[in-house]
Amino acid sequence: xxxxxxxxxxxxxxxxxxxxxxxxxxxxxxxxxxxxxxxxxxxxxxxxxxxxxxxxxxxxxxxxxxxxxxxxxxxxxxxxxxxxxxxxxxxxxxxxxxxxxxxxxxxxxxxxxxxxxxxxxxxxxxxxxxxxxxxxxxxxxxxxxxxxxxxxxxxxxxxxxxxxxxxxxxxxxxxxxxxxxxxxxxxxxxxxxxxxxxxxxxxxxxxxxxxxxxxxxxxxxxxxxxxxxxxxxxxxxxxxxxxxxxxxxxxxxxxxxxxxxxxxxxxx
Amino acid sequence: xxxxxxxxxxxxxxxxxxxxxxxxxxxxxxxxxxxxxxxxxxxxxxxxxxxxxxxxxxxxxxxxxxxxxxxxxxxxxxxxxxxxxxxxxxxxxxxxxxxxxxxxxxxxxxxxxxxxxxxxxxxxxxxxxxxxxxxxxxxxxxxxxxxxxxxxxxxxxxxxxxxxxxxxxxxxxxxxxxxxxxxxxxxxxxxxxxxxxxxxxxxxxxxxxxxxxxxxxxxxxxxxxxxxxxxxxxxxxxxxxxxxxxxxxxxxxxxxxxxxxxxxxxxxxxxxxxxxxxxxxxxxxxxxxxxxxxxxxxxxx
Numbered sequence: 001x002x003x004x005x006x007x008x009x010x011x012x013x014x015x016x017x018x019x020x021x022x023x024x025x026x027x028x029x030x031x032x033x034x035x036x037x038x039x040x041x042x043x044x045x046x047x048x049x050x051x052x053x054x055x056x057x058x059x060x061x062x063x064x065x066x067x068x069x070x071x072x073x074x075x076x077x078x079x080x081x082x083x084x085x086x087x088x089x090x091x092x093x094x095x096x097x098x099x100x101x102x103x104x105x106x107x108x109x110x111x112x113x114x115x116x117x118x119x120x121x122x123x124x125x126x127x128x129x130x131x132x133x134x135x136x137x138x139x140x141x142x143x144x145x146x147x148x149x150x151x152x153x154x155x156x157x158x159x160x161x162x163x164x165x166x167x168x169x170x171x172x173x174x175x176x177x178x179x180x181x182x183x184x185x186x187x188x189x190x191x192x193x194x195x196x197x198x199x200x201x202x203x204x205x206x207x208x209x210x211x212x213x214x215x216x217x218x219x220x221x222x223x224x225x226x227x228x229x230x231x232x233x234x235x236x237x238x239x240x241x242x243x244x245x246x247x248x249x250x251x252x253x254x255x256x257x258x259x260x261x262x263x264x265x266x267x268x
Numbered sequence: 269x270x271x272x273x274x275x276x277x278x279x280x281x282x283x284x285x286x287x288x289x290x291x292x293x294x295x296x297x298x299x300x301x302x303x304x305x306x307x308x309x310x311x312x313x314x315x316x317x318x319x320x321x322x323x324x325x326x327x328x329x330x331x332x333x334x335x336x337x338x339x340x341x342x343x344x345x346x347x348x349x350x351x352x353x354x355x356x357x358x359x360x361x362x363x364x365x366x367x368x369x370x371x372x373x374x375x376x377x378x379x380x381x382x383x384x385x386x387x388x389x390x391x392x393x394x395x396x397x398x399x400x401x402x403x404x405x406x407x408x409x410x411x412x413x414x415x416x417x418x419x420x421x422x423x424x425x426x427x428x429x430x431x432x433x434x435x436x437x438x439x440x441x442x443x444x445x446x447x448x449x450x451x452x453x454x455x456x457x458x459x460x461x462x463x464x465x466x467x468x469x470x471x472x473x474x475x476x477x478x479x480x481x482x483x484x485x486x487x488x489x490x491x492x493x494x495x496x497x498x499x500x501x502x503x504x505x506x507x508x509x510x511x512x513x514x515x516x517x518x519x520x521x522x523x524x525x526x527x528x529x530x531x532x533x534x535x536x537x538x539x540x541x542x543x544x545x546x547x548x549x550x551x552x553x554x555x556x557x558x559x560x561x562x563x564x565x566x567x568x569x
Contacts, residue, residue, distance in 0.1 A: 005375050006477055012368035019365065020392050020448050023403025026413070030406055038406050039416060080296040087293035101558055103296065106304070108499065108554050110506030112523045113543040114308065116530060120540075121307035124325030138303050145296065174288060196394070203396035205509050209527065220398040220509075227402060227513060231409075239399040250391045259386050260379070263453055 024243060031236035038233070053237035062222035063238060066202050069133060069218060073140040073201035078194040080141070081148025088149070089156040100153075104146040111206025115139055119210040131213035139207040144200045148193035154262050155189020188256040195249045195256075202245065312547075315540035322534045334541035344525065348545065351521040354436070355505035355553075358443040359497040362451045365444065366496070370455035371485075386456075393449030401513045404442055408432040408514075434516035442514035443507060447500040454499060458492025459485070491560060498557035502550045522546040 026038065031050065035043035053059050088100050106114065118139050122130035129135040159182065167177040205220040212221045219242065223235045253259065314326045315334055338344045373389070376382045392400075407413050410429040418424045432438060462485060470480040504510075508523035517524060522542055529539035 005372055006481060008478075009368045009371055009481075012365075013372040016365045016369040016448070017388070020369075020445065021388070023400045023407065023445060024392065024395065026403040026406050027399055030402070038413070080299060083292040084296040087289050090289055099293075103300065105551075105554065108502045108506075108550065108557075110523065110543075110546050110550050112506070112508045112526055113311070113547050114304070116526060116539065116543055117307040117311040118303065120311055120314070120324050120536060121303075124310070141299070142304055199394045203394065203399075205397055206507070209508060210530070220396050223396075223398045223402065224509065224513070227398065227405070231402075231406065236402060236406075239396075239402060242396055242399055246395045247391050250387055250394060253390075254383060254387055259383055259390065263386055263390070263456065 027236050027239045028243065030231070030233055031238075031240040033233060036233075037231050038236075049233040049237040050240065052234040053241075056234055058222055058226070059219070059234060059238040062217050062219045063241065065133070065217060066219040069136055069140060070198045070201040072133075072137050073144050074194050074198040076137075076141050077144040077148050077197040077201075078190065081145040081193060081197070082152050082190050084145075085149045085152035085156060088153060090161070100149070103149055106142045107146045111143065111204075112209060114142065115207040115210040118207075131211065131216060133216050136208055136211045136216065136218065139211050140201040140204055143204055143207055144197035147196035147200055148190075151193035151196055151257070151262060152186060152189050155186040155192075155257065158261070159185045192253045192256040192262070195253050199246055199249050202242070308547075311540050312544045314537055315544050317537050319535055319537045322536075324536050334538045337538065338541055338545065343520070344542070347520045347522055347525050348549075350436075350519070351505050351523075351546070352549065354439060354443070354511075354519075354521060355501045357440055358447060358504040359500045361440065362444050362447045362500050363493060363497055366448055366451035366455060367489075367493075369448075370452045370459055373452065374456050374459035389449045389452050393453070397446055397509050398513075400445055401442055401510065404445060405433065405513065408438060408441065410434075433514050434518055436515075436519055438514040439511050439519045439521075442510040443504040446507060446510055447504055450503060451496040451500050454496035455489065455492045458489050458495075462488045495557055495560050498553045498560065502553040502557065505553070506546065506550050522549075 029042060030038040031053075032045045032047070033039075033043060033049070034046040084103060088096060088103075118135065119130055122128075122135055127135075129138075163185070164177050164181045167181045168174065172180070203220060204218070205224065208218050208221050212218060217225075219238060223238065226232050226235050310326050314324075316330050316332065317327050318329055318331050318333055319337075369389075373382065373385045376385060405412065409415070410431070412432070414432060415424070415429040418430065419426055424430060433441070466484050466488065467480050470484045471477065475483065505521075506523065508527060511517075511519050511521045511524055512527075515521075515524075523546065526539050526542045526546065529535045529542060
């Protein structure tokens with residue numbers, strides 16, 4: 001492989017990967033340090049901050065709050081996103097591309113603005129869900145569903161719809177044809193999409209900013225609030241658990257779908 | 269769809285199927301309408317209401333005062349300019365760092381190694397930004413690892429430090445960290461899509477490997493470069509968390525101003541006008557991105 005890649009590019013790429021990964025390595029080391037904070041050179045390893053995290057009310061409750069919120073988000077995002085992806089793969093109406101772009105748009109639009117809009121909407125309509133888990137839930141669904149649509153859409157693009165049509169023409173009901181033919185073929189794509197929805201919600205910061213309150217605080221917000229004042233190594237220990245969760249999720253995704261194909265350009 | 273590919277007529281249930289199809293998408297359409305289009309629309313509408321501290325929600329009294337205020341105060345105009353400059357600088361630097369990474373991933377043919385690299389990029393992309401910034405702050409802070417190392421080798425005095433964050437450069441460093449995976453994933457697909465015979469042709473005509481790269485591969489990856497830069501522009505101009513932590517509120521960009529106006533001063537209408545301006549800048553970049561990358565946009569990017 002090395003022969004096709006000029007040496008300079010290889011060196012620059014290694015430097016780039018170091019830049020991308022170094023902060024993550026540092027968080028792991030900071031969470032495992034034996035000292036009061038991470039120093040150079042390091043003072044040795046210990047589990048004291050991991051224990052401190054597991055005993056801290058603040059981070060542990062935030063961790064479980066985020067976990068619960070991510071599970072709730074995952075369920076709705078998977079159902080709504082899969083249904084929408086099915087529609088987008090089967091329709092030919094002219095607004096199809098625009099509709100797809102509309103559903104994917106939360107990924108790139110400012111989360112602070114959408115969070116602010118939802119916050120003002122909850123208050124002005126008197127829905128009573130501002131600064132509750134329900135208000136956060138709605139915001140997170142907006143930001144997680146696009147990932148389900150993308151992943152399931154990729155699985156559907158690889159699925160030959162004539163299989164389902166064959167079942168239909170042989171007399172299957174639409175639901176039966178879907179359940180027996182289509183679903184088994186895209187099932188792993190749906191699972192991968194739901195994992196994405198989970199992690200995106202678990203790490204979501206921007207949209208949560210206006211919607212969280214001291215008693216309903218997701219982990220990123222809790223870490224941010226402490227990080228503004230001091231480097232608390234037990235926050236880094238919480239980070240280790242989050243890093244493990246994300247890495248495990250991505251590895252699981254890789255077992256479910258071909259990541260290479262998923263990330264490659266999906267042809268319409 | 270009136271006939272399927274096997275040639276059997278399926279006309280008899282086609283209209284029924286068409287209605288069924290819309291049932292699939294209607295839940296999400298309704299959800300997006302109620303919790304995305306209407307709230308964002310109402311927010312923008314309320315930016316045309318007079319500023320009344322503590323009041324939320326749209327009223328029928330219309331004015332352009334908030335926008336006049338924004339465009340007549342130099343600190344808000346400066347914040348808008350700073351936001352655009354920041355996003356532009358980040359796009360350029362991210363492109364320079366990401367291109368070699370994407371090139372290596374695209375040219376790694378061994379499936380295991382290739383998947384491994386993609387998993388790393390995807391995991392970095394999905395990891396909570398606050399955690400990655402924690403790492404950045406431990407490295408770049410006034411008492412961070414770099415400053416400690418500089419003191420250790422005697423390059424700077426014991427009690428002094430080099431300012432690596434809480435300034436524009438620190439915010440750029442954090443945003444590049446945030447944007448790298450998005451740029452890499454956009455570029456990999458485009459670079460892999462370049463016909464290898466193009467490079468081979470250049471090589472066989474006597475071009476050196478480096479020259480072939482600069483003259484053939486780089487121009488052929490222009491669509492990805494453009495799309496990735498616009499994507500990164502939209503993402504970084506929207507970020508609150510990176511300027512907040514890496515800039516320590518000293519780098520006043522639009523998202524920071526929105527939060528301050530709303531959460532600290534309860535100026536909802538003025539905050540809404542800044543939000544609208546930020547939204548237009550971000551959505552503008554996204555629209556150009558969709559136009560540029562319409563044939564190439566991938567599943568996740």
